Amino acid sequence: MNSTALAKAVVDGILTGGVYALMAAGLTLIFGVMDIINIAQGALIVLGAYMSYVLSVHLGIDLFLGLFITIPAFFVLGVGIEWAFMRRLRDQDRAAMSILVTYAVAIIIEGLLSVIFGVNFVQLHASYTDSTFHILGFYLPYIYVFGFLLALVLLGAMYYLLYHTHFGRGVRGSLQNRTAAELIGVNVNRVRALSVGLGVAVTAAGGMVFGATNAFNPSSGYDLISRLLSIVILAGLGSIGGALIAALFMVTLEDVVAVLWSPVWATLVYYASLIVVLSFRPNGLFGKAAVRAQ
């Protein structure tokens, strides 16, 4: 196996890892703050991809500019989902019930998309989706590089929000202990709604980049969700920076194994490595020690 192929696999892994980090970012926030396993994340990504598709194909708006519309729209959607469904879940069974509720939401989204768009595969195109940067003998597709940069920007923004603002302190407080947070005046319901809104808003960006790098149809969400869950758990719940590193690590590992050995075993290694890491660090690479259930 020549070393160029190996180097390319590492580069590909890093770039694609960025895309996955973007898709997983919203998930880790919702998971970490709300104790909710959001199975609908895959469907939301596909929904985001379709929204970008509509803006791009029917209104001629550029993919990245269209994010100024889709991100706020998804924020509202996220708040709506929290208010309508997640708030009704009692704290005790929250994790368990969330699987059911988000699964139902995922099915509904898939059904709606099938009715509106049909089942044929589409892909987001722009003048630059096939162009590449030519650096050091590698061809780096624009779209992947932009997606990676977007991931850094959005993840950075989320991190800043969570660790350097009043709102963020409220979010982290409610994660630790809801009752205590309420006692010191945090409006937990509002904090939760805004967190979910934020998590879903970031997903709109993930959807756009996903749609620009893959052909998709309404059923494309299923393959994604298991990988995203793996990344989030590996990172440790609620860890934003961890999500980026975990995504880069997992995807790069998979790509390298695909080149060195075989793509089918690479996916198996992906999941096996998750199990291995979790055996040694059960809270994920960057997770905090056991948080008392509320």
Place this chain on the structure above:
Amino acid sequence: MRRSGWMWSCATVVAIAGLLAGCGGSSNSSSSASGASSNTASTSSASGSGAATGSPVVIGSSLSLSGDFSADGQAFERGYQLWASDINKAGGLLGHPVKLDIVSDASSPAQVVTNYQKLISSDHAKLVFGPFSTLLTVPASKVVNRYGYAFVEGAGGAPAAFGNGLHNIFDVSLPVIDNLVPFAKWVASLPASERPKTAAYATSDDPFTQPQIPLAQQIMQAAGIKTVYNKVFPAEVTDYAPIASAVASSEAEAVVLGSVDVPTVSAFVHAFIQQHYNPKVFIATAGPDQGGDFVKAVGGAANAEGIMYPNGWYPGYANAASQKLVSEYVAKYGGSPSDVNADVAEGYSVGQAVAQAVAATHSLDNAKIISYLHSGQTLNSVQGPVKFDAKGENGAAAAFVFQWQKGQQVQVLPTGASGSKPPVYPKPNWGS
């Protein structure tokens, strides 16, 4: 919540009771309901002219109208329905108008078994047509066999479908394993100075694509074409870029891709473009056959130029019945002839094979149909001749290779076959 909880429980019990009564109950209620479900496309199924009189013959089929195979399932449905309306215009089967009863299996094997039981026992279908894909064909053929029905299908062609000791299964389409042979033979026959020196083989982990590669590889290696890449990738990959990059790194002059759908091929094409990798020849087992959808996915006719794919049929096939099918399709569903999916022709051929067996045996009896189809007679179809061997495979099926040239699908191989145009070789560089 109290009263509603009580109501829900009662409602549940009532629902179960009603469900059981409905499912197992009289054929009237279920077949009229299923008449509604096959209503999705149009009312063409039994709208025959005065030529077809007599009691309707119900022909049942389970298709994937949602789920993984839904695009193909819908194309098959259209093929079946076009056939039904044509046969009714021509007098039906032995004078009886044909009524199609199509139910959806959501691409699930458990569901497909239930469906065929329902079609035959509840809806009293006299004949059945097959579902889409080998994955569903195998369990379906077994349950249909218990009823002694003939199982003619057009989309279960992988080796797993045959040789199970079942005698009732008949596949009108080309057996999958031979798909790439004309291509391999042609590449091997090119003069040594033009022939590609190296080849990369990448296939999806799928019973449809995997069997095709070894045969082609054997032929090409025998002609001195070195294998520089040969890997299998998982069927449910979300990111093809690393695999495509690896193929590009191998710098193989020929690429043989075992793909099952448009997204796979499209991902490879885009990755090749991004890596500035230009193979001299590129063939993909499925995806490029999807007409307009394929062209859009790869980003235009210029990108599709030169890509080859095997198939038993294409819209330009020089066969009178086939041309008629294409124009009927366009008249009914719009679009252009090149958008007509090969699945439509496969569905139509299933109907044709059954019709010819019925006509020859002057009966709708499944046992007679089965022995007729095994008798070695050659039948006609829009995909060409059909002749079943002992296993039920169509030995007379033509294996063609097509190529996208200037936005059109053109038959190019076998080079000597009627209708074949010269292939574009080497494949033009991307973006030229």
Place this chain on the structure above:
Amino acid sequence: MTAAVRARRPVRALLVVIALAILGVFPLVFSNPTTTTIAFYALIFMVSASAWNMFSGSSGYIALGHAVYFGCGAYALSLLANHLGVAAGWPVFALVPVAGIVAGLVAIPTGLIALRARRHTFVVITIAWMFIFQLAASNLGFTGGTSGLQPPTPLWGIDTYNRNFYYVAAVVLVLTVVLTWVVRRSRFGLQLLTIRDDEERARGLGVRVVRVKLIAFVLSAIPVGMAGAMYAYFLGQIFPQFAFDPLFDLSIALMAFIGGLGTLAGPLLGALVLESLQQYFTVQYGASQAYLIIYGVLFLVVVLLLPRGVIPSVEELIGRWRTRSAGSDAGPEEPGRTGDVVKAAGVR
């Protein structure tokens, strides 16, 4: 025990007898092959959901990877039947319990690793195991790769075929329900419940948490393996993506939830309703794209209106009615009270 609870016993016994009677005569009364096929699938899911609930419902650890055991059972039956040359027909059924044991054995290492993790991580590890097995099955030679395996096909007629499978599944169901009942009533079952309520406290009281969780996990895998074996034999074909299917995992969890997590009859009811409705729905309306939307909305509505599931809601209702009419304290039993915890730890 309160008077109200004692009074409920004969009613429960009567319900059980009625249920068994219905189970026994169902295929004879409703002999339409479509109905018996759907009934068979319903039984398969009832077995699986019930077994799943025995572990997840009682311990609070939501396992989303039981497809591993379903698939292992399916493959075990097919491999053994083919390699040992077992004659098609009744003899192959003898392999069903063997398949269950194989699944149980697989549950030991996979469970040990998964159960070391906390609840959320546990869920994801079970999912990861599912994908690992699916990929392995798709690529190893002896599992037939992507072409899968085909167990021998019995040469029975239509009605006989469905009936025979139905009865075998019914027997497995009865055995499974008995198992779950025994576990529930035993001290072991109480220990599980205390783990759900507060694992640290349970450990502090002397409950051997790791061992209890693992045993429950393995016990829950065995019926699921048997269900997978029967399913593969019925269809006559097993492919890796259907043997190890993430949708199976979600379905049995849903069924148990909707029926009532942690209850005995809940998963049975949930599986019966959900599987029958789903098959029926797909046959009648699957052709329309709106099918998915309706399905999802129905789900959501049921889940939000009955967050504890049907059975607990019904029990609550009956309890309230009794309170109003009898005027005494007849609330539903609350598992996990201190007295139970102490009893579970074996402390007198």
